[in-house]
Amino acid sequence: xxxxxxxxxxxxxxxxxxxxxxxxxxxxxxxxxxxxxxxxxxxxxxxxxxxxxxxxxxxxxxxxxxxxxxxxxxxxxxxxxxxxxxxxxxxxxxxxxxxxxxxxxxxxxxxxxxxxxx
Amino acid sequence: xxxxxxxxxxxxxxxxxxxxxxxxxxxxxxxxxxxxxxxxxxxxxxxxxxxxxxxxxxxxxxxxxxxxxxxxxxxxxxxxxxxxxxxxxxxxxxxxxxxxxxxxxxxxx
Numbered sequence: 699x700x701x702x703x704x705x706x707x708x709x710x711x712x713x714x715x716x717x718x719x720x721x722x723x724x725x726x727x728x729x730x731x732x733x734x735x736x737x738x739x740x741x742x743x744x745x746x747x748x749x750x751x752x753x754x755x756x757x758x759x760x761x762x763x764x765x766x767x768x769x770x771x772x773x774x775x776x777x778x779x780x781x782x783x784x785x786x787x788x789x790x791x792x793x794x795x796x797x798x799x800x801x802x803x804x805x806x807x808x809x810x811x812x813x814x815x816x
Numbered sequence: 817x818x819x820x821x822x823x824x825x826x827x828x829x830x831x832x833x834x835x836x837x838x839x840x841x842x843x844x845x846x847x848x849x850x851x852x853x854x855x856x857x858x859x860x861x862x863x864x865x866x867x868x869x870x871x872x873x874x875x876x877x878x879x880x881x882x883x884x885x886x887x888x889x890x891x892x893x894x895x896x897x898x899x900x901x902x903x904x905x906x907x908x909x910x911x912x913x914x915x916x917x918x919x920x921x922x923x924x925x
Contacts, residue, residue, distance in 0.1 A: 740903050740915030802847065807858035
């Protein structure tokens, strides 16, 4: 397994354009998370999926953000009408969690997709 | 509100020992994690504590006191490659991870 893969690694776009990021998690992982990280800060939770179901979405996430995981494997994060404040590193992470288990559920992160909005 | 506090930056010497502290105030507690993040790279898992006490893994150890809302990461025999940010994260009662801003560790020869 090659770990968690994210594409593209870098994206520069003009304000108002739409962008889409893709995440391919570790194949046996059933949970997939999206985070946003800016310089000098920890990751900020955006949303997560268990298989194909989107179970939680941050209240901080505007309607311009949408995520999908149509077949419970890869996921996409789309940002519509980008703003300069959207410039950040977008991190994807995956994990395996048994239902009813309270184990560690360690997240494995991808290398991230860096977005710059001009 | 929920809060994780870590020092912003620390400096240490190659071969020495450094302790990075983390204090937290969260809605419930279901485990504390330490991750290492090199500049421009993904965070990588270092340790997990859910019970009080010390967990040792080679040069790295992590300690937890739930009653004090406190943890530390201890790094021994520091190497230049240990220069990175160290992120503390707590899983709350909703099983959400609350992240600190990270501690940037600078190792000098």
